[in-house]
Amino acid sequence: MEKKTNKIMVERDTFEKDGKTYFSYFIKGQIRGKDVRVAVIPPDKGGYTVLDIVFGNEMKANLITNPYEIKDELTGKIIKGNSYAVQTKDENGEVYECNVRPYRNSDKTLLNMLMKI
Numbered sequence: 001m002e003k004k005t006n007k008i009m010v011e012r013d014t015f016e017k018d019g020k021t022y023f024s025y026f027i028k029g030q031i032r033g034k035d036v037r038v039a040v041i042p043p044d045k046g047g048y049t050v051l052d053i054v055f056g057n058e059m060k061a062n063l064i065t066n067p068y069e070i071k072d073e074l075t076g077k078i079i080k081g082n083s084y085a086v087q088t089k090d091e092n093g094e095v096y097e098c099n100v101r102p103y104r105n106s107d108k109t110l111l112n113m114l115m116k117i
Helices: 047-055 105-116
Strands: 004-017 020-031 034-041 060-071 078-089 095-102
Touching (some): 020 047, 020 105, 047 078, 095 105
Antiparallel strands (some): 004 020, 020 034, 034 095, 060 078
8 A cells, every 4th residue: 555645734833831832733624514623643742843843844734644454363354544644845855754643533533534525
């Protein structure tokens, strides 16, 4: 299976907490006429530094889909899904990438709906 670049963009926005400025990462879209905002986060706390590097000075990055299939050895059932990453390229063509995941179960559901549009 190969990575797929979608037309979906991951954006970032600033917010303040305890006197410090941080970024939140999200995907905006529309499902059945309703505007939605899907929160995404890195797989671990250290991933926020990686996301800062990937985004650089930009406020948007491409969402990359990595399809996978796993066979359950007990049942023989094949489980299919996607993992996600954000990706940018610098002026020299160097690729920067960081894995992300939906923040809540509701974000996962919304992202799955957006992927089908």
